Amino acid sequence: DGGITQSPKYLFRKEGQNVTLSCEQNLNHDAMYWYRQDPGQGLRLIYYSQIVNDFQKGDIAEGYSVSREKKESFPLTVTSAQKNPTAFYLCASSTLSGAQETQYFGPGTRLLVL
Amino acid sequence: AQSVTQLGSHVSVSEGALVLLRCNYSSSVPPYLFWYVQYPNQGLQLLLKYTTGATLVKGINGFEAEFKKSETSFHLTKPSAHMSDAAEYFCAVSDNGGSQGNLIFGKGTKLSVKP
Numbered sequence A: 001d002g003g004i005t006q007s008p009k010y011l012f013r014k015e016g017q018n019v020t021l022s023c024e025q026n027l028n029h030d031a032m033y034w035y036r037q038d039p040g041q042g043l044r045l046i047y048y049s050q051i052v053n054d055f056q057k058g059d060i061a062e063g064y065s066v067s068r069e070k071k072e073s074f075p076l077t078v079t080s081a082q083k084n085p086t087a088f089y090l091c092a093s094s095t096l097s098g099a100q101e102t103q104y105f106g107p108g109t110r111l112l113v114l
Numbered sequence B: 001a002q003s004v005t006q007l008g009s010h011v012s013v014s015e016g017a018l019v020l021l022r023c024n025y026s027s028s029v030p031p032y033l034f035w036y037v038q039y040p041n042q043g044l045q046l047l048l049k050y051t052t053g054a055t056l057v058k059g060i061n062g063f064e065a066e067f068k069k070s071e072t073s074f075h076l077t078k079p080s081a082h083m084s085d086a087a088e089y090f091c092a093v094s095d096n097g098g099s100q101g102n103l104i105f106g107k108g109t110k111l112s113v114k115p
Helices: none
Strands: A004-007 A010-013 A019-025 A031-038 A042-051 A054-057 A064-066 A076-078 A087-094 A109-113 B003-007 B010-014 B019-026 B033-038 B044-050 B056-058 B064-068 B073-078 B087-095 B102-105 B109-114
Touching: A004 A087, A010 A019, A019 A031, A019 A087, A019 A109, A042 A064, A042 B102, B003 B087, B003 B102, B010 B019, B019 B033, B019 B087, B019 B109, B033 B064, B033 B073, B044 B056, B044 B064, B044 B073, B073 B087
Parallel strands: A010 A109, B010 B109
Antiparallel strands: A004 A019, A019 A076, A031 A042, A031 A087, A042 A054, A064 A076, A087 A109, B003 B019, B019 B073, B033 B044, B033 B087, B056 B064, B064 B073, B087 B102, B087 B109
C-alpha cells in the first residue's frame, strides 16, 4: 500500500536533547513538508522540500532542522534550541508543486517533554 | 499574503441535522481551496478541493463546498450529520504566490454530533 509513515507515534524529549522524527513516503512524491499542530492553532509549516538535497524554511523553522538525502525520506530534528517543542508533528507529501496539488498526510508524531 | 478564517472553533449539531462549517479566505490571486478532516490523534485526510471550473465541489462522505468569489467564502456542508462525522475540520488555501503550493491552514473547527 502506498502512503506516508511517521515514527515513532510518541516521542519523549529530555531537556537539552535533540530528537529526530522520521517521515517516509512510497508515493514517489517530489515535495515533502513538515507541519506543527498545537491545539486551537491549526497547522503551521516548519520546513518543506521540493527536491532531493534542497529544502526551505517555513513560517516557524527556528529550533528545527531537516535533511533530504533521499526522495522517500524527510526527517525532522527538534533541537535543544526549540524551547517549546511539545506538539503534534505532521509530515505530508505531494507531487511536484503545483498550487492545486493535494498534500497527503502521515499519521503524526506526538512529542512530549519530560 | 493569503489567509484563512474559520468561524467557530466548535460546532455542535444533532444527528441528521445540517452541517455547516464556515471558511473565509483572503487571496490576491485566484485561490485553490481545500477542506481536510482530522480524527483524534490521526493525520489529515482530504475531503474536497476547489481548483478551477465548477464552483460547487463534491467530496467524500457526503460533504460538499461552494466557492463564492464575491463573498471570499468556501463553506463546507453536509445535509445530514452522522455520528461518524465528529472530527476536526480544517480549511486551507494554497499559497500560489510563489511556486511552492504551500498550504495555509485555518485554525480548525471541531464538530460534535449529538445523538
